[in-house]
Amino acid sequence: MNGARRVDGAKRMLLPAPSVPAFVEAVKEVVARNARWVPPYKSGTLYLRPLLFGSGAALGVGPSPTTTFCIYTSPVGNYFKGGVGEAPPISLYVAGTYKRAVPGGAGGAKAAGNYAPCFAPSKEAKALGYSETLFVDATTNEYIEEAGASNLFAVLPVASGGFELVTPPTDRGTILPGVTRASVLAIARAELGHLVSVAERPLRLAELENAKEIFCTGTGASVTAVGKVVVPTSLGADVAGRTYENPGWGEVTKAVAQRLFAIQWGDGEDTYGWMHVVPA
Secondary structure: OHHHHHHHHHHHOOOOOOOHHHHHHHHHHHHHHOHHHOOOOOOEEEEEEEEEEEOOOOOOOOOOOOEEEEEEEEEEEOOOOOOOOOOOOEEEEEOOOOOOOOOOOOOOOOOHHHOHHHHHHHHHHHHOOOOEEEEEOOOOOOEEEEEOOEEEEEEEEOOOOOEEEEEOOOOOOOOOOOHHHHHHHHHHHHHOOOOOEEEEOOOEHHHHHHOOEEEEEEOOOEEEEEEEEEOOHHHOOOOOOOEEEOOOOOHHHHHHHHHHHHHHHOOOOOOOOOOOOOOO
């Protein structure tokens, strides 16, 4: 899925991209050649950052005549301190003035230009004591898009009874189709039907008031519980001042995190065909 997303993003930026099989083989080769840097079991991970960029000898504003594909790698420590369910939940501050993406733009592409604009609002949110920024749509300020560089999920009560796991859809091109997001959706649909139904639909900011759980997903954090969401007064009278608060990890958040980590660490059976064995 990472390779396929690389191909889609490259089309938007008019860059040639390696095929999906070539991408996967390149990742395997990088891991194999850096096997000595893989941290001991459960003490960290080998982080991979594939990069595709125009590198031609041209100064004009246009597609580069030459493209470079490379993969950076580095050992990193565990994101969670204390394990799943024990790490403190993060807090999110809803961006009022700042917008991450617009319809018709390139918000759905995994490009550096989609990360840099998030730095300023993130810095401001952290200065106010929050962990990260939560972005809403650029046209109405009503619908949730992304939390910093992560996708967002909410567990909401259903009128007919039970609960629904909701995440905003990516079909408008303003939200990055995260691979961890897709993994969580697959696990929830296949294994958590006794806890929640699953829906990819527009998620109103106002709905978070009634959320039972909220969590974020991404490559670095995998699954991160959200304990608080605060809406600034500058966003509009209909949602201003609303706050979601939850003291810890909920049942659904913990279940998807434990299952995903079990597959990644090799502690649980990979029934989805996600894992690749790389001979050192």
